[in-house]
Amino acid sequence: MMVVDGAFLLELMLRSRFPKFRSTKVADPIFHRTRILVDVCRDILLIENQLPWFVLDKLYRKLVLPHPPPDEKEVNLERLAHDFFKAYLVDNNNIGNRIPATTTDGYLFLDKDMKDHLAALVRWSFYSPREIISSPISDGDLNITVELIPPSVTALHEAGVRFEKLIPTSCGLEIKFDRGSLKIPYLDYRTGTHLLNLMVFEENSDFPPGGNYVSQYMFFMGCMIRTSKDVNILIESGIISNTLGSNRDLVALFDRISKMGWPHAYFSLCKQLNDYRTSSPWHKWAATLKRDYLDTPWKTASTIAAVILLILTIMQTKAWAWIAERQGFVARVCPMGLSEHNFLGDTRNGWKEAMVAGFDDGRLGCGIDFGREEMEER
Known part of the structure; x- marks a missing residue:
């Protein structure tokens, strides 16, 4: 049974790598249906469906292709399996470029944690972030x-x-x-x-x-x-x-x-x-x-309008406070001659009337009294 399963896996990966091995007379039941191929990949990697690596390796070494492609000698089992799962399992082609070093006899050297089966190879190639883990906390400092x-x-x-x-x-x-x-x-x-x-x-x-x-x-x-x-x-x-x-x-x-x-x-x-x-x-x-x-255009417009209204309200409050302060200053200087109307309407006439009234009364409206004679001299 393991030999039959191994032969199926090798044929599947070879047809994926070399399209010339696919059937041209009739529709291929797997490769002409992408959804089925994805499901097959998922089933192959289930833990309960794993085939020992040595079975695949021995079958592949005895394999003789009827019409070997030009690059057949450069394709070993590890590369064949890696490229197969990369094509149908991973969306981004940048993932899974971690391939073990090639030995002198053309076969890849496998780490201990990837000698078991295909799932181990896939995990090692696509999901082993050893090079992206930066300074993890050690167990001793945990x-x-x-x-x-x-x-x-x-x-x-x-x-x-x-x-x-x-x-x-x-x-x-x-x-x-x-x-x-x-x-x-x-x-x-x-x-x-x-x-x-x-x-x-x-x-x-x-x-x-x-x-x-x-x-x-x-x-x-x-x-x-x-x-x-x-x-x-x-x-x-x-x-x-x-x-x-x-x-x-x-x-x-x-x-x-x-x-x-x-x-x-x-x-x-x-x-x-x-x-x-x-x-x-x-x-x-x-x-x-x-x-x-600010999550919608209407809320953004309402928020901007509210902020503008708030700024205008603050400016108006400051302006009225400044006007009130100026009115109080003028009233303290010339209390009898400068009314609110004169201050707001004709400041120059208001000052003139205030000065005349102040001189007529013998004082300047700011707490300093002068006698009429002294005022005339001045």
């Missing part, structure tokens, strides 16, 4: 604090964090945070099912401490997705596909995942997110303003 767990999506959103879809450049588990923008790879039914399957593989494998990268990634996502509101934010940001199921189902799924470990590889990122959330209230205020008052 203290279980809130800083080692990422805030929820809603909490980050209220703190001003922007969520964007990330196009990974080397690994499907990349998560980047830069200047208030958290970028996460797209997650749909296909990738979600595949990642869950790899989680099961990691749980049943003997990896070194902190080497279960897929489990850590899913745990990180599980900590951020806690309510249906978190799911809605990620859907609106284009990070999660709404074909994964209802929001409640997703919350329940990630809730179970978040109880399966700690995101050792993402501790530095968790600390950055927590520091950003608590660093300054300006981020939260700006996010609240944008979310509650």
